[in-house]
Amino acid sequence: MFISIESVSKRYASSHGGAIQALETVGIGIDKSEFVSIVGPSGCGKSTLLMIVSGLTPPSTGAVRIDGAQVTGPYTDLGIVFQQDALLDWRTVLENVMIQADIRRLPRAPMEKRARELLALVGLQGFEKMYPHELSGGMRQRVSICRALLHDPLLLLMDEPFGALDALTRDQLNIDLLRFWQETRKTVLFVTHSVPEAIFLSDRVIIMSARPGKVEDIVTIDLPRPRSLAIRQTPAFAAYSDRISRVFEAIGVLREN
Amino acid sequence: MTAPPTIAEDEAATAELASIDTGAAAARRFRIPYAALTAVAFIAIWQLATNLLHTPSFLLPSPYAILKDLIANRDILVRQTGVTAFEVGLGYLLSIAIGMPLAILFTYSRTFERSIYPLIVGSQTIPKVAVAPLLLSWFGFGLLPKIVIVILVTFFPIIINAVVGLKSLSPNMLNLARSMGANMFQVFWRFRLPNALPSIFAGLKVATVLAVIGAVVAEFVGADGGLGYVIMMATADLNVARQFSAIVLLSVLGILFFWVIGYIERLLLPWHISVRADEHHDA
Numbered sequence: 001m002f003i004s005i006e007s008v009s010k011r012y013a014s015s016h017g018g019a020i021q022a023l024e025t026v027g028i029g030i031d032k033s034e035f036v037s038i039v040g041p042s043g044c045g046k047s048t049l050l051m052i053v054s055g056l057t058p059p060s061t062g063a064v065r066i067d068g069a070q071v072t073g074p075y076t077d078l079g080i081v082f083q084q085d086a087l088l089d090w091r092t093v094l095e096n097v098m099i100q101a102d103i104r105r106l107p108r109a110p111m112e113k114r115a116r117e118l119l120a121l122v123g124l125q126g127f128e129k130m131y132p133h134e135l136s137g138g139m140r141q142r143v144s145i146c147r148a149l150l151h152d153p154l155l156l157l158m159d160e161p162f163g164a165l166d167a168l169t170r171d172q173l174n175i176d177l178l179r180f181w182q183e184t185r186k187t188v189l190f191v192t193h194s195v196p197e198a199i200f201l202s203d204r205v206i207i208m209s210a211r212p213g214k215v216e217d218i219v220t221i222d223l224p225r226p227r228s229l230a231i232r233q234t235p236a237f238a239a240y241s242d243r244i245s246r247v248f249e250a251i252g253v254l255r256e257n
Numbered sequence: 258m259t260a261p262p263t264i265a266e267d268e269a270a271t272a273e274l275a276s277i278d279t280g281a282a283a284a285r286r287f288r289i290p291y292a293a294l295t296a297v298a299f300i301a302i303w304q305l306a307t308n309l310l311h312t313p314s315f316l317l318p319s320p321y322a323i324l325k326d327l328i329a330n331r332d333i334l335v336r337q338t339g340v341t342a343f344e345v346g347l348g349y350l351l352s353i354a355i356g357m358p359l360a361i362l363f364t365y366s367r368t369f370e371r372s373i374y375p376l377i378v379g380s381q382t383i384p385k386v387a388v389a390p391l392l393l394s395w396f397g398f399g400l401l402p403k404i405v406i407v408i409l410v411t412f413f414p415i416i417i418n419a420v421v422g423l424k425s426l427s428p429n430m431l432n433l434a435r436s437m438g439a440n441m442f443q444v445f446w447r448f449r450l451p452n453a454l455p456s457i458f459a460g461l462k463v464a465t466v467l468a469v470i471g472a473v474v475a476e477f478v479g480a481d482g483g484l485g486y487v488i489m490m491a492t493a494d495l496n497v498a499r500q501f502s503a504i505v506l507l508s509v510l511g512i513l514f515f516w517v518i519g520y521i522e523r524l525l526l527p528w529h530i531s532v533r534a535d536e537h538h539d540a
Contacts, residue, residue, distance in 0.1 A: 051432070054432075054436055056432045056436060074435045074436050074438065075436070076437065076438040078436060080436050082429045082432075086429045086433050088448070088451065089452075089528050090451045090452075090454070090529075099437070102447065103434065103437040103438065103439045103447060104437060132528075133528065
């Protein structure tokens with residue numbers, strides 16, 4: 001078990017005095033090199049869970065262990081990609097990726113070489129000297145993925161990374177991400193509200209319900225890899241989609257009269 | 258759930274970008290200097306009006322008369338401009354030197370902010386002009402009261418804008434920094450400060466204009482040099498052309514000062530929207 005999330009709960013003080021139970025006794029184990037997605041309605045605490053795994057937010061109760069060690073502060077052997085790309089407007093594309101090396105005080109020359117390779121890998125060769133405002137949303141998100149990968153982390157946390165992109169760009173980035181994952185086999189924890197996206201990418205899909213956020217079901221996606229977009233048209237894919245939808249129906253997230 | 262933007266929306270955005278690009282390209286070929294044309298027209302009308310209406314020179318001298326005065330007295334006027342420029346520059350720099358550390362303290366210490374910040378905001382209701390005579394009796398007629406007044410009028414916009422900028426780092430950005438293992442100094446130098454620079458420069462630019470006003474007010478109250486002093490002397494002599502000469506030089510000083518800060522901003526923040534807006538990108 002690479003990551004173990006042990007009965008984690010999170011309670012926030014709300015602005016009008018009361019408390020909000022964001023997460024209730026969540027327990028999940030994730031293996032090394034596994035691609036795990038978390039799907040759920042807005043406000044189900046999936047982003048909160050990601051923040052707790054990264055050590056950026058402490059859990060109210062329970063614990064997270066990565067590689068056997070309990071996470072007590074920010075866990076740094078990871079890369080994070082947010083929905084808003086969080087690029088630094090004042091740095092060029094290359095320098096945005098290199099911020100990783102600057103903060104971690106990694107040797108610049110080899111890291112710059114790697115940064116250029118990563119950018120080329122996601123089709124951004126020739127854009128190194130541009131500023132974020134000169135790029136499209138999809139390109140910006142590619143840069144932030146490169147930034148998350150520069151230091152070759154064990155773990156990749158992605159918080160609805162493609163949620164703000166148009167459908168075509170989203171498909172392309174899904175393909176690129178999957179190809180990259182196939183090559184590097186990093187452990188990925190991927191938060192999304194798109195069921196097809198979760199099925200397409202993942203080894204396992206964790207289904208969460210809202211208020212309080214808790215794990216409703218975990219579905220193992222037994223589709224052959226490497227996967228192509230065409231797999232979304234297969235009966236097996238439809239069956240998974242159906243199964244996940246039924247869980248959402250059962251907990252009242254989806255209603256069909 | 259938020260809907261992702263549709264392809265149509267994306268296309269619309271691209272089309273919009275394209276139209277901005279063609280506009281910029283056209284402007285690059287030939288830029289009509291609208292402001293300069295307006296100014297020239299204004300001066301021409303002024304000159305004509307004084308010629309035709311024979312306005313007495315102690316009420317409104319012609320632009321030509323002002324120009325004559327400027328040229329005839331250039332040595333002394335340049336020297337007096339230098340005096341005012343020195344007060345403005347020194348006061349401005351000291352204001353930054355005081356304002357920036359305070360802004361950083363406000364950003365990091367809630368207690369410090371709560372105990373000092375409201376007083377600073379409140380103190381701005383005191384008209385600085387009203388304080389000027391008091392400062393004169395405390396600090397004499399020399400350089401010091403001028404510097405103090407320049408600081409008093411400029412540090413407010415500098416500090417307010419710096420605090421707003423320094424506090425505007427998004428939670429995601431901060432989380433990102435922390436997940437890289439950034440320490441406090443790295444967060445400040447690599448994230449918080451660069452992120453705040455556009456806002457800081459907005460304050461610095463407002464402060465340039467106020468600095469010149471502050472220096473002139475201080476000179477009005479009591480001075481033996483500077484353009485404010487020149488205006489006071491010219492008023493006593495009913496020398497309106499000289500007053501206008503001083504006013505012209507004051508605006509030149511103000512414009513130059515503003516331009517210098519704007520130039521530094523363009524050098525430091527080529528990426529920022531306020532800089533991009535009137536610049537043309539080839540990308």
